[in-house]
Amino acid sequence: MLMDTRRNPFTPRRGAEPPVLAGRDEALASALTACGRLLQGRSGRPVLLIGDRGMGKTALLRAIAREASMYGFVVSSIDCPKDESERDLAALLAPKIRAAATWLLLSDGFGSAEADEFLSALCRFEATYGVGEGDSFDRFEPDEDPFDVVITGSLEVDLPELFEALGYAFHAAGRGWFIALDDLQLLNAEDLAALLAAVHRVGQLELPVMFVATGLPQILRMTGDAKSYAERLFRFCKLGPLDLEAVRRAIVEPLEAFTVSGTTVTEEALELLARETRGYPFFLQMWASAAWKAWCERTAGGGPEAVREANTLTAADFEATRAEALRTLDRDFYAEALDGATAAEMALLEVMAEKTAESGSETCSAADVATLLGKTEGELSRQVTRMTKKGLIYRRVPGVLAFSAPLAGASILWQKTGR
Ligand SMILES: Nc1ncnc2c1ncn2[C@@H]1O[C@H](COP(=O)(O)OP(=O)(O)O)[C@@H](O)[C@H]1O
Ligand SMILES: [Mg+2]
Known part of the structure; x- marks a missing residue:
């Protein structure tokens, strides 16, 4: 089988130049x-x-x-x-x-x-x-x-x-x-x-x-x-997240270039990927890489006919690797992004995670966080300044907090309960 895992075209590593720099x-x-x-x-x-x-x-x-x-x-x-x-x-x-x-x-x-x-x-x-x-x-x-x-x-x-x-x-x-x-x-x-x-x-x-x-x-x-x-x-x-067109380029072109027979991916799979990763490049590379491996295993061992039939990466390949992709994301991306947070800072991150999960938004109000932590706004503000220096969170606009790593809230909540 030519399409073994060493030929994986995706690059889920910090700073790694992707095969296609899409949307930029x-x-x-x-x-x-x-x-x-x-x-x-x-x-x-x-x-x-x-x-x-x-x-x-x-x-x-x-x-x-x-x-x-x-x-x-x-x-x-x-x-x-x-x-x-x-x-x-x-x-x-x-x-x-x-x-x-x-x-x-x-x-x-x-x-x-x-x-x-x-x-x-x-x-x-x-x-x-x-x-x-x-x-x-x-x-x-x-x-x-x-x-x-x-x-x-x-x-x-x-x-x-x-x-x-x-x-x-x-x-x-x-x-x-x-x-x-x-x-x-x-x-x-x-x-x-x-x-x-x-x-x-x-x-x-x-x-x-x-x-x-x-x-x-x-x-x-x-x-x-x-x-x-x-x-x-x-x-x-x-730089913002990639839109569907950029996600398509980021996935389709490397597949075509790196495979023998011009492997492609279904539109349904691309839509799933764009929706679930919200177009965040790291998440995208991580999941595409996991799905590629699963797809390699699925198609391995088949004769030429079987290879041709199994030639398309489907939404099912992505679904099958969702849990694994999220686990690797927690380990390789969020663990590092949250590295160095003290217990008090972790408590603030957890409150932010709960608040953002509740509202379905990526930001939350600093006043709400202060209330939940029993802090004055001044105390919270000083803590936010320290955590911004560490690269954990930042003020998107005055009074509104966001994680420095997109979707970090979900990872924080999952770490408490297990993915
Ligand atoms: N335009 C892009 N298209 C596809 N993948 C990308 C793009 N930009 C970055 N990536 C991938 O996203 C991940 C994060 O990129 P990186 O440059 O380390 O982000 P940052 O420096 O903003 O933290 C890497 O795996 C990289 O290969
Ligand atoms: Mg960087």
Whole structure:
């Protein structure tokens, strides 16, 4: 049997690029338009991809970065570490900038005065912040001449200077620099302010530096608090669930491409999948992957005739794997999304789960939750702020709470009773 489970085309893993990035054509195209403009010396707005957990932010970020590298951008990717002690922006950025600089040094056309200025600034930046290698590049001694860029030791001053020097050097080389930053909401307020200032600077100068970051919904407010100009600086791209057409693409195209005989799926099965997963990409990949395995087993061992007959993935294949898909979802997605919640926080999550189940909505009122927990609104508000920082929940609008992971309420209730 050729269609064994190793050929499973679905990708139920965080950050995994799906076989078909469905429903994100517009978002992809507009980020790439900005990239193209920047390389032509025009303005191109940096992008913030915003969405709940599992909505496909990282997958889209990776796809944009890959395309940008084909446009001639040197790509630096940074994943904000979950561990707070490792979350130092200067330390995260310096080695990436050095790698980008080295790449350009090795390529042609990097012998400009602008390049020397940039390399000098980078060496002094590394030395001042005690990050990266701090030593000279092969053909370049940082202390030869006095240079314009002054490194002060204050990141909010120095990072814009470093980005500017880099931008001019890349411009002189006819290339662009692309920074892909995943989970921006994990940065602390000072680092975030410094980063926004740096992105703002290169934007004003129309230098070929493209910045694309992802964040949970609270990132909107965080960037606004950090810099009043954030709202004008970024193009905010909100990622929502996939509609039926996108679900169809996400399922049908990988099946056709990965199977010998163009396996397809019934319309009834697609509708079931879209309805029950509500179009959430993680859930979709998880369930499609489980259904694929079941379908492989069902059709295994048959002769050519049997294979042809059993060629279609049906709603029954999905129904048969519903429980398994939900269990894996609890284990691989929700357990991680709810990781780090204290007992008191878990109590709040459970109240939210009950409230949202009652109303059939994905949000609930903060006042109701406060009443049920016997807390004052002030106490609840402080707890919500702490839990937002942890990425567990957020305020969708003032006074209204939502889970950071879609449909988390159902998982929380099931964990109490067993799926
Ligand atoms: N546009 C899409 N179409 C189909 N599947 C997708 C899409 N975007 C993401 N996925 C899948 O959804 C899951 C979650 O994606 P991920 O990028 O990790 O989400 P996030 O970063 O928002 O938490 C992964 O399994 C990924 O392969
Ligand atoms: Mg992600």
